[in-house]
Amino acid sequence: MRIEATGLTKTYTTGDGRLPVLTDVSLALAPGETLALTGESGSGKSTLLHLLATLDTPDAGSIHLDGTEITSLDDAGRAAVRRDRIGLVFQQFNLIPSLTVSGNLDFQARLAGRHDPAWSATLAKRLGLADLLDRYPEQLSGGQQQRVAVGRALAVRPSVVLADEPTGNLDESTAATVLGLILELVAETGASLLLVTHSEHLAGRLGRRVHLSGGRLS
Numbered sequence: 001m002r003i004e005a006t007g008l009t010k011t012y013t014t015g016d017g018r019l020p021v022l023t024d025v026s027l028a029l030a031p032g033e034t035l036a037l038t039g040e041s042g043s044g045k046s047t048l049l050h051l052l053a054t055l056d057t058p059d060a061g062s063i064h065l066d067g068t069e070i071t072s073l074d075d076a077g078r079a080a081v082r083r084d085r086i087g088l089v090f091q092q093f094n095l096i097p098s099l100t101v102s103g104n105l106d107f108q109a110r111l112a113g114r115h116d117p118a119w120s121a122t123l124a125k126r127l128g129l130a131d132l133l134d135r136y137p138e139q140l141s142g143g144q145q146q147r148v149a150v151g152r153a154l155a156v157r158p159s160v161v162l163a164d165e166p167t168g169n170l171d172e173s174t175a176a177t178v179l180g181l182i183l184e185l186v187a188e189t190g191a192s193l194l195l196v197t198h199s200e201h202l203a204g205r206l207g208r209r210v211h212l213s214g215g216r217l218s
């Protein structure tokens with residue numbers, strides 16, 4: 001298995017007390033598998049994605065990524081996993097404003113020591129960014145910015161792409177195009193994909209889907 005999460009539990013402590021969000025959540029993703037995660041607003045989808053992305057740690061449970069247990073790693077270890085093996089795409093494109101499209105595309109791969117100019121050029125072409133490489137994010141449309149974010153995530157050839165409402169800020173047709181590109185590129189690279197979405201339509205384009213409700217997956 002690419003990702004194997006077992007018995008994940010997460011409770012937030014807020015001013016109003018304890019808020020249990022995930023209860024004994026388990027899921028597995030095979031190499032190349034694409035999984036849609038749906039659920040009502042506030043059901044804990046982003047929380048689960050953040051745990052898988054090593055951005056947060058569960059109160060209980062384990063997560064294996066390519067056979068390595070990642071929840072017990074220290075901060076540096078988790079940062080290395082995130083940099084080297086995980087491609088993250090968020091609803092907000094999160095591009096670096098001071099870097100060009102080219103600089104943004106290569107950013108994570110350079111950090112990971114895995115910059116591959118030929119693959120980078122292929123990604124730019126496939127994502128329709130080849131003529132925009134010298135522009136800055138503020139000079140791009142939303143759809144173009146998200147294509148850069150997708151390229152940045154794929155440039156390291158990650159084991160897993162974790163995408164949190166990646167098309168939530170895009171119009172319907174641009175959203176469909178961007179999801180199509182994500183699906184093509186994860187298929188080509190053999191990455192597994194977990195995609196959080198509110199859209200039944202988009203969820204239906206993935207191989208499998210799970211639903212989060214009352215802290216549990218079904």
Ligand SMILES: Nc1ncnc2c1ncn2[C@@H]1O[C@H](COP(=O)(O)OP(=O)(O)OP(=O)(O)O)[C@@H](O)[C@H]1O
Pocket residue numbers: 012013014019021039040041042043044045046047048
């Ligand atoms: N850092 C935090 N501290 C306290 N509570 C939090 C924190 N992060 C999220 N929550 C709460 O946990 C619950 C789950 O939030 P989460 O963002 O995971 O849901 P979601 O399913 O992704 O929602 P949406 O679809 O609206 O983005 C919500 O009630 C939220 O208010």
